[in-house]
Amino acid sequence: MSIVVPDACTLPTAERPLRLAEFDDLFATAVRRVEPITATHVRLWLTGPAGLEATVRDLTARETACCSFLTFAVTGEPADDGTALTLDVEVPGKYADVLASLSERAGTVSARGTS
Template structure:
């Protein structure tokens, strides 16, 4: 996974997104509620594991692409491992970026 450099601005701009921030959060909550199996911390970030059910991989890839478009400081890697889809996320090694990553990790708990 390619993690953006520390010089990447830690800012989210959804001005050209097809959804609102509220809609995006609701979509994450639906995804986590419907398919999340586990979450864990990795050496460089976090990992979500989802059931590899029909449509879930496409949903994750679409959501990750939209997230990367508005928050370019995220690095994402998505892979299918047998019956699970693994979504890894990492950010530059700055306090501000790590705080956003932690919010993303905790969002899955509220799913």
């Protein structure tokens, strides 16, 4: 299962597997549901321990620095079993394939992580 990486991504090729591993860890441990809104917008529902929001904000800020076509919005609130967040990811239409591959990976990896 691969991720579509457009030419617009400025993350050095050698660093891409490490970044992907960070996303896979987040998907496996925190993603509870992947909800496609449109072809250019997906919402991830996450839960996790205290510190989850800081982790998500750090990872998405670093990703935006190299892939400026990605827009992330993190919202959240405390829940009885930890922190509950939504992570909205949006892209311009020409990057819909990138978002589709990210969404598919999030769904697949999170399903493996919770089974």
